[in-house]
Amino acid sequence: EVQLVESGGGLVQPGGSLRLSCAASGFTFSSYWMSWVRQAPGKGLEWVANIKQDGSEKYYVDSVKGRFTISRDNAKNSLYLQMNSLRAEDTAVYYCARDARYSSGGTHYWGQGTLVTVSS
Amino acid sequence: SYVLTQPPSVSVAPGKTARITCGGNNIGSKSVHWYQQKPGQAPVLVIYYDSDRPSGIPERFSGSNSGNTATLTISRVEAGDEADYYCQVWDSSSHHRVFGTGTKVTVL
Numbered sequence: 001e002v003q004l005v006e007s008g009g010g011l012v013q014p015g016g017s018l019r020l021s022c023a024a025s026g027f028t029f030s031s032y033w034m035s036w037v038r039q040a041p042g043k044g045l046e047w048v049a050n051i052k053q054d055g056s057e058k059y060y061v062d063s064v065k066g067r068f069t070i071s072r073d074n075a076k077n078s079l080y081l082q083m084n085s086l087r088a089e090d091t092a093v094y095y096c097a098r099d100a101r102y103s104s105g106g107t108h109y110w111g112q113g114t115l116v117t118v119s120s
Numbered sequence: 121s122y123v124l125t126q127p128p129s130v131s132v133a134p135g136k137t138a139r140i141t142c143g144g145n146n147i148g149s150k151s152v153h154w155y156q157q158k159p160g161q162a163p164v165l166v167i168y169y170d171s172d173r174p175s176g177i178p179e180r181f182s183g184s185n186s187g188n189t190a191t192l193t194i195s196r197v198e199a200g201d202e203a204d205y206y207c208q209v210w211d212s213s214s215h216h217r218v219f220g221t222g223t224k225v226t227v228l
Contacts, residue, residue: 044221046219095162104212
C-alpha cells in the first residue's frame with residue numbers, strides 16, 4: 001500500500017523558516033517524480049514544486065522561487081521542502097504527492113497534508 | 121504562465137449527468153488530469169491522460185479533451201459525487217504543473 005506521511009508543519013512568524021518532510025513507503029520511491037502541492041484555507045489547489053527521480057531537475061511556482069527548496073533522499077525514501085522567508089500568503093495545507101514516472105503524468109497518490117500557518 | 125479556467129459551480133440532480141469544463145489555450149495538445157476533493161480530505165485522481173480511469177474509479181466518470189476545452193463527465197450522479205473537482209496539466213514550456221480554478225459540484 002502506497003503511503004505518504006507529511007510532517008514538520010506548524011505556526012511560524014513572518015520571515016521565518018520551516019522544513020517539511022514526507023516519508024514514502026509502499027512503492028519504489030526513486031522511480032517517480034514527486035511534488036508539493038498546497039491549498040490555502042478555502043482556496044483551490046496550487047502546485048508548489050516538483051523534483052525528478054534523481055533530483056537533477058527541480059521546478060517551482062514563481063511565487064516561491066528563491067525562497068523554497070525541494071529535495072529528496074532516495075536512500076531514505078523521503079521528500080523535503082525547505083521554506084524560508086515565509087509570508088502570510090504561504091499559509092496553507094501542504095500535500096506531498098507522488099507523480100508519475102514522466103513529468104506530464106497525473107498524481108496518483110497524495111499524503112493527508114500538513115498545515116503551515118504564518119502569523120505573528 | 122498557462123491558465124486553466126473552470127466554472128465555479130455546477131448543480132445536478134441525482135441520476136443526471138454533470139459536465140465540468142476546463143478551458144485553456146490549445147489544451148487539446150496537452151494531457152489533462154482530473155481530481156476530486158471532498159471537504160477535509162486529500163484530492164483523489166479520477167481521470168488521467170484525458171480519459172483513463174485509475175483502478176477503483178467508477179465507469180460513471182469519463183473525460184475528453186479537444187481544442188481549447190477538456191471535459192469531465194459524471195454520469196448517473198450520486199450524492200457521494202458532491203465535491204470540488206480540479207483539472208490539471210503539465211505546461212511543457214515552463215515545466216510547471218498547473219491546476220484549474222476548481223468547480224464545486226452540488227447534487228440537488
